[in-house]
Amino acid sequence: xxxxxxxxxxxxxxxxxxxxxxxxxxxxxxxxxxxxxxxxxxxxxxxxxxxxxxxxxxxxxxxxxxxxxxxxxxxxxxxxxxxxxxxxxxxxxxxxxxxxxxxxxxxxxxxxxxxx
Amino acid sequence: xxxxxxxxxxxxxxxxxxxxxxxxxxxxxxxxxxxxxxxxxxxxxxxxxxxxxxxxxxxxxxxxxxxxxxxxxxxxxxxxxxxxxxxxxxxxxxxxxxxxxxxxxxxxxxxxxxxxxx
Numbered sequence: 001x002x003x004x005x006x007x008x009x010x011x012x013x014x015x016x017x018x019x020x021x022x023x024x025x026x027x028x029x030x031x032x033x034x035x036x037x038x039x040x041x042x043x044x045x046x047x048x049x050x051x052x053x054x055x056x057x058x059x060x061x062x063x064x065x066x067x068x069x070x071x072x073x074x075x076x077x078x079x080x081x082x083x084x085x086x087x088x089x090x091x092x093x094x095x096x097x098x099x100x101x102x103x104x105x106x107x108x109x110x111x112x113x114x115x116x
Numbered sequence: 117x118x119x120x121x122x123x124x125x126x127x128x129x130x131x132x133x134x135x136x137x138x139x140x141x142x143x144x145x146x147x148x149x150x151x152x153x154x155x156x157x158x159x160x161x162x163x164x165x166x167x168x169x170x171x172x173x174x175x176x177x178x179x180x181x182x183x184x185x186x187x188x189x190x191x192x193x194x195x196x197x198x199x200x201x202x203x204x205x206x207x208x209x210x211x212x213x214x215x216x217x218x219x220x221x222x223x224x225x226x227x228x229x230x231x232x233x234x
Contacts, residue, residue, distance in 0.1 A: 033221065042120075042207055042224035043161075058221065090161060092222075105222065107161035 001026050006091050006108035013081040013115045021076040021111050023091030029106075030096040032074040036060065036087040037110075043090060049074055050096070081115045088112050118143045120210050122225035129198045130233050136183075137193045137228050139208030147213035150184065150191045151222070156204040164206070167191065169213075195230075203232045 007022045025032065033048040035058075045058030049068040063085060065077040074093075078085060091108040119142045129135035141150070152164040167175045167184050174182050179199075183192045195202055208225040 035222075035224075040125075040226055042122075042226045043209075043222070044224070045221055048221060059223075088159065092161075104163055104166075110159045 003027065004091055004093050004106050004108035006089075006111050008111060009109065010112050011114070013078070013113065015081060015083060015115060017081050019078050019081065021078075021089055021091075021113070023074045023076065023108060024072050025074075025091075025093040025106070026072065027093060027095070027106070028071060029093035030071070031094040031105075032068065033058070033092045033105075034064070034066065034074070034076045035090045035092065036085075037090060038087050046076065046089075078113075083115045086113060086115045118145070118148075118210050118212065118223050120208055120223050120225040122208055122228050124228045125226070126229045126231070128231040128233055129195075131198055131200060133198055134194060134196045135198055135230065137195075137206050137208075137230065139191045139193070139225055141189050141191065141208070141210050141225075143189070143210065143212070145212050149211045149213065150182075151209040151211070152180070152182070152191075152193045153207045153209060153224075154202075154204045155207065155227075156201075161207075165193065198232045200232050200234060203230060205229045 004025045030051050034046040035043040037043045044060050047066040049055045089111045092105050094105040095103045121140050148169045150167045154162045154164050165177045165180050179196045181194045205227045207227050209222045
């Protein structure tokens with residue numbers, strides 16, 4: 001298994017440009033999430049999905065759009081990039097569990113995005 | 117809303133020594149999970165250890181152990197016999213237990229950078 005993959009690893013955008021960060025997982029996980037990591041602030045949840053066709057907002061959703069048409073893929077779209085979106089972006093996935101148990105959340109390698 | 121606080125931005129330890137990283141959290145929930153993640157310079161997020169709030173026994177994973185104090189809302193990580201490969205940023209994280217399933221939404225602390233010195 002490749003686990004969670006993200007492309008690209010690095011990206012530089014100009015203000016106002018749009019782009020899509022790709023995320024894919026081959027573990028058949030129901031749950032997928034996008035986080036951003038900024039210095040001194042840890043990771044913050046942008047959007048998440050509990051299954052194909054179902055998405056919801058996290059803590060910092062403004063300026064980002066997501067969709068989940070398949071179990072494997074969960075792309076993150078920046079509609080009009082702003083310098084405040086300069087960050088490292090992580091995709092994560094986890095198997096759905098029930099009861100009192102929880103499963104490990106797997107993270108992708110991250111995408112470093114710079115918006116000029 | 118839940119919050120997670122790591123009050124030590126940076127720490128250092130000599131190789132083979134023991135170090136403890138602090139984490140406090142705030143929640144009104146009774147059922148939840150706590151995690152420590154390691155992020156080495158490669159940027160990869162690696163799960164170190166996790167604790168279920170309903171378990172009184174502290175979790176251990178080889179050289180890593182936690183001191184979970186539910187009433188005090190404290191969740192510290194102890195690394196014994198520190199190794200150079202332990203040099204990384206460490207994040208404490210909280211996840212709420214929601215009904216019969218968990219949405220996997222993690223709330224992270226700010227992180228602690230740990231330097232292990234030879």
